[in-house]
Amino acid sequence: MTASRLPQFSGKTGRPELMVILGSTLTVIAILGIVTFLLIREHAGAKETATRSATTIAQLIDADVLRTVELYDMTLQGLIAAAQRDDLRQVSPQIRHLVLFDRSTTARFKGDILLLDKHGEVLADSSLIEPRPGNFADRDYFQAHVTNTGSGMYISRPFKPRCDCEDSNEWRISFSRRIASSTGEFLGVAVASMRLTYFDQLFNSLYIGSDSTLNIIDDAGILLAQKPYLEHDSIGKSFATRPNVVRILREGSGSFESVSSIDGRQRLYTFSRVGNLPLTVIVALSGNDVFAAWRRTALVISGATGVLCIGLLWLSWLLCRELRLRHQAEQELAQLAATDSLTGVANRRILDLTLRHEWFRAQRSGQPLSVLMIDADHFKAFNDRHGHQGGDEALRTIAKVIAANVRRPADLVARYGGEEFSVILAETDSTGARQIAEKIRMAVQQLPKTEGDELPMTVSIGISTWTTQTDVTLEQLLFAADKALYQAKEQGRNRVVAGS
Known part of the structure; x- marks a missing residue:
């Protein structure tokens, strides 16, 4: 097993840079949410202020229009009341004109004030003592009073006067009331026009x-x-x-x-x-x-918020990069601390930790656990012939062969010490362990001969297996594997022996 496949026993279960990213992201979201909320509230405030201002303007217009229309209505009511007086028929036209239109002087922007009979003919005109002939039976206000028996005031559609006078192109509207007899019979219309320049x-x-x-x-x-x-x-x-x-x-x-x-x-x-x-x-x-002022404020605040959020994210990125580099350095140090520097497989400390971990896991699950003890045959003599450099190269080669034949991620290859290696095989019974051990032995035996040697390099392997039927401790399991290894040595080396 190579160093990259070593199990991790660090107590750290999280990545600090992930927490920084999460924290900065949540902070940016919170800032954007708060700023958005404030801008929306300010927008609503600007709208509410403008609405109040517009409402005030509308009320001012309403009040002025109501006063003006009230003056025109008083003029019409006075005209109708005077027209229904019988004694006016006995007075001169000048006095009759004064009585009929005595209230018309109070109306602002007034145009013609007319008294029409039931056929639409002009009976009296505020601008002339002797009214000009004319018929207004086709006007919308006249038709409305003919068909409607109500006594309320009617406001006409805009119109232009029928005359060749200088203000003939000036728009006007008229206010009118129905004139009726005591029995409700239609007698005519009192109408007063107002120039829309008002x-x-x-x-x-x-x-x-x-x-x-x-x-x-x-x-x-x-x-x-x-x-x-x-x-x-x-x-x-x-x-x-x-x-x-x-x-x-x-x-x-x-x-x-x-x-x-x-x-x-x-x-x-x-x-x-x-x-x-x-x-x-x-x-x-x-x-x-x-919203002009609000837009300026929103632009400034949005720009400042954007700069703040970008700066925060940039600082978070820098911090994450440093944390990531630190994490990689810690991982490399942990890897180095868990790896045998000569062979590249796990060292004795990781072997002990892994063996204890797999032992307790096997106790809980009831699955078998096997241990291989592997020793290079005649290694002292090999080392004497080829020197320490040759011996080190031979150990690295053996470690690669062992790791190549132990493929499961849960299994572990470790250097036990000197020329001795150990393999932990989780959830593997004695038969399976022997098959793997034989593959390792055969693979080592088939390695090319070292120059100057007549015989190939070989290894001896001892096996011990724990099952639920065996009553041994972890120390006894290791001792049984080591004892089986020595039995293989005594029986002639280059062989596999399973401990009892």
């Missing part, structure tokens, strides 16, 4: 970032106002089929992150309804603005 001025007073938008849509998904405009001529256009608008109209209020279907940019949408009006305010903050 929303432009309102939005301009609020700063939300360079790439964010403010929007107001109605319940049909029609855009009433936007800052800045993402599409040309988008006012009055329906966005009801866009996924983000569908979600906004369905949920009514809330916040979510999504990609704009118009420009494809990531935005944080915060939205809410304006009181009980069919209007929704949408604050769409740019993802770049919301």
Whole structure:
């Protein structure tokens, strides 16, 4: 058996470099996990802060729009109440005009305020004492009041006025109420229009970032106002089929992150309804603005963490390399300590340890255990003829022959001392041991003759075997093998003898 096949009896069962690798890997994973958790928490914090800010902006818009719509509603209610007074028919047109539109001066960004009869004809106009002829029966607000008997206020779709005036291209919406008799009969409509530049001025007073938008849509998904405009001529256009608008109209209020279907940019949408009006305010903050500070922080922290983890792994690699070199050196030293320096097989110390180990294993398992004692015949005379160098070479050759014929990993070939060798054969009975011994004897006998010798080199072998039927100790087992060896010597050498 060569030195590479020697059993290891070191008390170390683990590799320290493996523990270093495991520890550093777990540390890196823990660092990355903690940093990832903190970055995710900071991302959520940035989103929450932006949502609160957007919610505040939406509430400011809601409050202003509610006040403005309330003023228009008061104007309409005053117009309806005055129109139903019978005594106004007796006064002059100027006084009648003042009474009808006395509340209209409080409405901001007002356009025309009209009183229409049940056919849509103009009965009174806030801008003229004598109203211009006109019919508005085709307007959506008029049709809505004809078919709906409710007395609530109606907000129209955006439209442009029917006139050749200078503001004919200016978008407007109208607020209207139904005029009915005491019996519910439809008598006409009071309508007040508002220029949508109101929303432009309102939005301009609020700063939300360079790439964010403010929007107001109605319940049909029609855009009433936007800052800045993402599409040309988008006012009055329906966005009801866009996924983000569908979600906004369905949920009514809330916040979510999504990609704009118009420009494809990531935005944080915060939205809410304006009181009980069919209007929704949408604050769409740019993802770049919301998370710009977080991205800078994440970049710095990620870079520092990456450098730290790489440095830790590099230091761990260096330490592992040193530990591995140390482990290899210890293994080599242990191998040298377990190997006979001349023959390369196990030395006497390993023989004793292995024999004791196999003895106790055989006691537990009940399997037989055999020991061979092998001695080179006439070695003293051979050594005298060829010198110590020749004798050493002969011992190395014999050791190689013995190891070549003992092939099982559990078996052991060792130098017992001088020209004597020992072989431990685990789980091998006397018959098996004799077969191996004969193979060794024949292999040695067939070695080429040394120059100057007439006879080949030979060995004598003694065998002892322990079984459950024998009542011997470990020392007695060795003594029996040694005794059988001497019997082989006395019987003429170059033979195998099994001890009794």
